[in-house]
Amino acid sequence: MTRMLKWNGFMRKVSSIVLIAVLWVSTYPVAWADGGSGVIPFIQPQQALLDRPVAIEIDNRGNIYVADYGNNRIVKLDSNGGILAEWGETGSGDGQFNYPSGIAFDNNDNVYIVDRENHRIQKFDSEGNYLTKWGVLGANDGEFRNPANLEIDRNANIIYVTDRDNHRVQKFDLNGQFLGKWGSNGNGDGQFNRPYGLAIAQDGNVYVTESENHRIQKFDADGTYISQWGSFGTGNGQFRYPFDIAIDNNGYVYIPDAQNNRVQKFDLTGTYISQWGSIGTGNGQFNFPNSIAKDSSGHVYVTEANSPRIQKFDSNGDYMGKWPVPIPEAPHLQLAIAGDGQVSLTWDPVDNASGYKIYQSLSASMNGTEVGTVGGSVYDYTAAGLANGTTYYFTVKGENVQGESPSSNIVSATPFTVPGAPTNVVAVPSNRQATITFDAPVFDGGSPITDYEVTVYPGGQSIIGASSPIVATGLTNGTAYTFTVKAINAAGSSVESTASGSIRPMPPTPAPGPSNPELPVAEVDIRLNGKEAAAGTVSATRSTREGRNELAIVLNQAKLAEQLKNADPGAVLEVGVSGQLDAEIYIELSGIQLEYLHEKQIVLELQSPTGIYRVPLQSIDLHQHRAGKPITELQEWLVRMGVGEAGETLLNVAKKAARDNGMTLLAEPVRFTLMAYNGDDQWELTTDRFAQKMIKLPDDITPGQVTTAIALGKDGAIRHMPTKMSTADGKRYAVASSLTNDTYVLISHSLTFKDVQAHWAKSAVNELGARLIVRGDSMGLFHPEDDITRAEFAAILVNGLGLKMKGEPFSPYSDVQPSAWYSDVIQIAYEYGLISGFEDAAFRPDDKLTREQAMKILSNAMKLTRLSDKLPVQVEEQLLASFDDANEAGEWARSSIADNLRAGIITGRDIHTLAPKAFIMRAEAAVMVQRLLRESWLID
Structure with a gap:
């Protein structure tokens, strides 16, 4: 999809799906009018990355403006990173730039840009149309020497500009008329050594960063010195080249500390609050952060001179996202599952994918046709309308606004359905049995027929055989019977055939003498x-x-x-x-x-x-x-x-x-x-x-x-x-x-839960699912992060150990009703001594299970499997002494905790934390039961 944007009466075509870091220009030359002069420079098709973004600001609509310093242009994006406009090129003419480095807005949505090495300020409307300019190289009032940044006061009447190499701040009205100045070269109060960023608080006070004095100074609106903080260093409240500053509506001050590769947060008095960041290219890391902005929701945006991206954080420094979003890696398709006229696909999620495209082909070499798309949080797709018995091939690609990933691996499947019914069913009677013959169906449903099922009427007895004929035994001589046959393949059973004719088994005519065949030799x-x-x-x-x-x-x-x-x-x-x-x-x-x-x-x-x-x-x-x-x-x-x-x-x-x-x-x-x-x-x-x-x-x-x-x-x-x-x-x-x-x-048997594909417990959960120890919900989900209940844990353990009820059903606890789904497993766990209730004779099946309760139950299970007999002898107090919170465990649980630590079934949350009162997640429970079975030598 493309969008036509209009600036100065001319049209430019840009992609609406490309995010911040990559600007796609259309395959046609694009035109942009130079100050309305009628001279039209052509920009050739290209793919351009941000080159040293040095300034970022957010307007009152949430749109993001970036000064792309190395490319001499301004990029305007919506709040999702979609490109709305971009303007500028290298030069000194109106609308051209020589290193733009600051951005500000007035109440009419006009945009003011610091044009550093042209030593001027340029003014545009919100779509990039040139309006006016002021400033030349010099040291007089209204002149500049490499201005760095600018800010407009809260009343949108006064523009403050950091005149970097004149070591001063100048004030102007919105038309560029000089109003005042302060500052001189030095390191004293009110002096500057390369003032760079500035911000204005709600009370009108002006905060200025100095890149060479490594400090922040605070002034009133007329430039009267109030206070300062900061010095050169790496400690809290110290700086190495602070280039910019932002103040949010709650009065918090944010400074990108460039060479320390961090953002520091202060209150309006300069009191240090917190910091985040370290050197690197990972999420939340920085490579020379040089510009900062905040939006109306308090989110903080940071650019980096040495990394062409923008990162977004909440006000506490928690990472929220970045632009550009990298193109996703290739997804991995799992085994395709064939059905009736359809194939179900599942794949592992990949990072940064906002959606997935599914491709289908009749050829193993692919070159398939796109047959479907799903959102970024959907990891399955069902291709429908397929021909049973035909093999189809599939791949998947992840996508986002940057483009598509490489293709996934190729999987194939052949849709199938139940076969047709057998025909020509004939029954031949003999003594207490009948031999049933039939013809195989012409249509096998697209999947080989594996068995046939004969049903006896009356009685409904079923006999399964691999082919015709099939013998039905145990019949009553003299009784009339008919028989139907179903064909069975991987999809299930066909409809019943037409019934055979009625027959009556009869005893054989007596033979001259008895015959006693020999039994096999052993x-x-x-x-x-x-x-x-x-x-x-x-x-x-x-x-x-x-x-x-x-x-x-x-x-x-x-x-x-x-x-x-x-x-x-x-x-x-x-x-x-x-x-x-x-x-x-x-x-x-x-x-x-x-x-x-x-x-x-x-x-x-x-x-x-x-x-x-x-x-x-x-x-x-x-x-x-x-x-x-x-x-x-x-x-x-x-x-x-x-x-x-x-x-x-x-x-x-x-x-x-x-x-x-x-x-x-x-x-x-x-x-x-x-x-x-x-x-x-x-x-x-x-x-x-x-x-x-x-x-x-x-x-x-x-x-x-x-x-x-x-x-x-x-x-x-x-x-x-x-x-x-x-x-x-x-x-x-x-x-x-x-x-x-x-x-x-x-x-x-195999079973893969859709919501554990990227989970740390994937192997254990899927193994227990394949072994029929655990099951998912109706959507095929396991919910690994949910806290497990006492009844659910008892069920997993009973299923894992393969236990069955010893006697007649009864309810060992007052709150376990016979009709409850967990009634049987709780009785079994009780019969084998795995569980115990509370003082009030209740079990509390729906309560969440704590770690110490789980360890008590597992210790009981170790006695049942005789694992406890094999554990090394270690003093209980020595085992627990390394955990700072061991004294929080109940006295009743301490020996069981020691058993689990010796067996390696449960360890601490970390080397010093046992967390006995914390709840157990379903994924953790699966891992514990798997370890119990392995350590007890019951499974491989």
């Missing part, structure tokens, strides 16, 4: 601390239960006792099963055997083709309660410790859970069990320390593809399991650690 060996045990120590029994093959391994008590009589506590008893098995594998222990191994502190390890289950038997409470009653009849127990594939039903549940939660399954579900039986009663045994469940990775899966393991419920409910990678006997395993027994699934 090899079982047993080792004690890696050494092969004696023959006959184990035996294996095969059976079938509810249609599933089982292999039960029984230990010979006499042979076992003989080999364990000299075993040290913590000895590992390994039972390994190999072979091509389609069976769930168990070790069966009698209650007496369990008690014996428990007393010997044996670690029992079951190794199967699908996984390894490792249980320190001492961690089992032999007096666990069941249904509120203690278990005492230990000799009547039968204990089964098992590991094996979970079966087709749970595989289908896992596939649906993966689709619903945006996860990718990497292996079939594996079930780990530790059950006790007594007659018809059965119950799950749990451990008081984390037991390892090792899931073998498929040969085509690498550890880097595994995000975590999750526990899978029969209803499809999932929860995170702390998981790390390991290798045993040359095989790769995912090691899930938990206190309970579940069905486990390995998944790949």
Whole structure:
């Protein structure tokens, strides 16, 4: 966009999008009339930077005027830095300049400019039209020798000019008529050595800076000396070449202290208040600050002779912005997410971008078309109206008024939708089952079909398979059934197909004789601390239960006792099963055997083709309660410790859970069990320390593809399991650690929160999101800087440790209602001893969590993970002594604080500040839980 500006009847075309430091002149020669004489000098197209800006002033409309000393011109900008006008060129004619160095305004918006080396003052209207001038080289009244600056009094009647090399101040009316003068060369009161800047306070007193005497002098309106302050030096209230001065409406005086590269602030009596700045080119730093101005809001603007920019501050010196704004760097596009006819893009924000442009192409070499723009605080865009199945390529550029950044990296995605429905569905019945065949849909939605889902009517049972045919089992003979099929791809499920014809499963015609196929062959060996045990120590029994093959391994008590009589506590008893098995594998222990191994502190390890289950038997409470009653009849127990594939039903549940939660399954579900039986009663045994469940990775899966393991419920409910990678006997395993027994699934999952992309805790927050420990809001935001509540922290910790409820739901605290979202996690945290309430039996779930409360909870968690057993021994008082505020911590929290410091989970806010009463941010909580899991060796 361009704007046509008119000066003296002629037109100049300038860009309205360029900020202070860069002045773009149009591609056409531009004309400017010289004092109305009709002589038109042409300015060739160029890109000009500010060259030693030495004066800046703000008019009563907020427009900014800059004396561009090196380019001999005046630049007028709006309050946002957009160019409104610019005038002047090198010369001595009317409207020309030889080093302009001062700017002032009267009440009619006329602009007065000090034309230093032409030894005169020129007067213009607000658009740069020349009006008049006065002054020549000399020392008489109304003459000048390199005048430096000027100021108009509060009544807009009198102009004061610092006549620098005549070492005096002169007074004029608005038409340039001489009114008076004061000053002479020297360093006494009322004398000057190169007076430079001046400012007039609301009471009419005049303040003058002296660059060579390094001081400020104060006079009344007639030039009578009042006071002074300053001397050469670097201390507070001292100066090295003060060139300018500004006074705000509150009576504060601001001096750019050029060679000290700072701005100093005083009151009207010269009492030092504060300062800011240091040498450098960063925000808030200076490289020879030489001019200063203030606006009606009290903001302060500073120019620098050796850095072509203007910086803006509030009245306390806090940095607010600068001109020119640098062109942004190239953004970084994250992975593009394809959808139905659209692609969602997200990128990391870049500094100084006021907006972003999105480009789209069908070619990987880009040269794309601009398809959208967003504001500078928006870091995502959805490209819509795309063709499913077609690959699109995208880049993004940041932009501001200075121009566009380089292009981002190129990302691509292929939009897709759900596939069409399968056709020609046919069901063939047999005994208690049916075989369903179908044709794949012609349209795959632009994404490969991964599965098909058969639904059985009546009943609604779902069976998932990779292709036709699919067998539906568990049907009732004689009942009429129909079947529909859905195709599934990355976008979800198609609509149901047309139903098959009705069929009735029937039992087969009896065969002449029974047939009992052999179960697969298995090899079982047993080792004690890696050494092969004696023959006959184990035996294996095969059976079938509810249609599933089982292999039960029984230990010979006499042979076992003989080999364990000299075993040290913590000895590992390994039972390994190999072979091509389609069976769930168990070790069966009698209650007496369990008690014996428990007393010997044996670690029992079951190794199967699908996984390894490792249980320190001492961690089992032999007096666990069941249904509120203690278990005492230990000799009547039968204990089964098992590991094996979970079966087709749970595989289908896992596939649906993966689709619903945006996860990718990497292996079939594996079930780990530790059950006790007594007659018809059965119950799950749990451990008081984390037991390892090792899931073998498929040969085509690498550890880097595994995000975590999750526990899978029969209803499809999932929860995170702390998981790390390991290798045993040359095989790769995912090691899930938990206190309970579940069905486990390995998944790949990624989650990136939009508001942590530039945050210091980005890595921890996104890792916990990928592991399903934390979730964002409906907009995909995590709110990392928000203070976390007690309930939210309990939820992150419970999710991180993979804990589940021990018994029936109940409310341990008076202010935790069963209907609240946090009811379950607070009960779980209470059951495992992680949290405690207050004296009034309340938990206060919505209160913000303090650092000392967090450290108490984390110390409890360290006991649960046994991290506390591994911490170095250090005296509590010595650990806390280095913190100046350690005595602010509650007595109840001191030992927990010491635990956290020893473990490195929480450190001080700095080396001397613990801040125990300060609140914890959500980002800090994520980092703490990540550190707890890592230091406890539960995750990598």
